[in-house]
Amino acid sequence: MPDLSEAIRAALLTGDKRGKVMATRALVRDWRRDALPTGFSASMPDHPAWPDGLEVLPPGKMPKRGKGGSHRNRIALWHSLAHIEFVAIDLALDIVGRFGAEMGKDFVADFLAVAADEAMHFALIDRHLATMGATYGDLPVHAGLWLSAQETAHDAGARLAVVPMVLEARGLDVTPGTLARVESQGDLRGAQILQRILDDEIRHVAAGARHFDVFCRTHGKEPKNHWKMLVNRHFKGVLRPPFNDSARLAAGLSRDLYETVV
Incomplete structure (x- = not known):
């Protein structure tokens, strides 16, 4: 019988978008039911598999995304969100497979729950894209999020500091504005999806x-x-205000933690 790390590695190396979502849901469900033993025999890949044909550009080469409410701009927005959530599945799986043995069962349970959430978020967004006649993979993406995982692959503390406490925390800052813009365009279903994501990201x-x-x-x-x-050592970007202080505080990040890094 495969152990948890082997199931995680297999999910990470699944490039098909639906296949990755289903593999993630299955391994989380099986682990919770004690049908998948907690073990860490398998190493994690340096890079997960992504859909065949996905065009991955350097972050600085990405086309600029307009902020208006045109059909093209709406697709570009939701495609970008889909990529963030797709990579977030890999980030949550990788942190468990890479650091679970060191960090313990509560850590494993918490970040498997995160992985299940991210799989659900991606599925919701991809279905929403379909209502616009689009799908994940139609537009180019960048690998900036995964570069942060590679930068912190050696250190559980660095991974926690950068990925959930910087990158995901940034989502708390920007999502309310995106939600308001989507709602103003009459996309009530999209606004509901973003509210769900915001609540989960806290x-x-x-x-x-x-x-x-x-x-x-x-x-x-x-x-x-x-x-x-x-x-300062491992995050290649810059922490920029404005910050969603109330959401950050609800997530356990007090302003005196991050204000001196700005």
């Missing part, structure tokens, strides 16, 4: 913050100072 960031604190206590690190050091 829990995801909270999981990252909670387990980062556990990591720091285990390794004798002061959390705020260690987080700032790791972000």
Whole structure:
């Protein structure tokens, strides 16, 4: 019988979009039912598989996305969101397979739940794209999110500091504005999807913050100072306001944590 890490590796190496969603849902369900033993015999791939034909460009080469309500701009927005959520599935699976043995069962349970959420988010967005006559893979994407995973593949603390506590936290900042714009265009279903994602992402960031604190206590690190050091060392972007302070606080990120990194 395969163990959890083998199932995760297989899901990561599934490029078909529906196949990755289904594999993720199945392994989370099987683990929760004790039908998939907790084991970490398999190594994680350096890069997950993505759909055949997906055009991946350097971040700086991506075409500019308009902010108006034209059909083309709406498709570009939702395609971008689909890619974020698709890569988020891989990020959540990878953090479990790569660091689960070190971090323990609560960590595994929390980030498998994140993986299941991200699979659901992607499926919702891809179905919404279909109502516009589009699908994930129609437009080019970039690999910036996964580059952050590669940068932090050696260190559970660095991965937690950068991925949930910076990248996902940024989603808390920008999603309300996107939601308002989508709602103003009369896309009520899209607004409902974004609200669901926002609510879930608060829990995801909270999981990252909670387990980062556990990591720091285990390794004798002061959390705020260690987080700032790791972000300065491993995050290639810049933390820019405005910040959604209320959502960040609900996720366990106080302003004094991130304001001095700006």
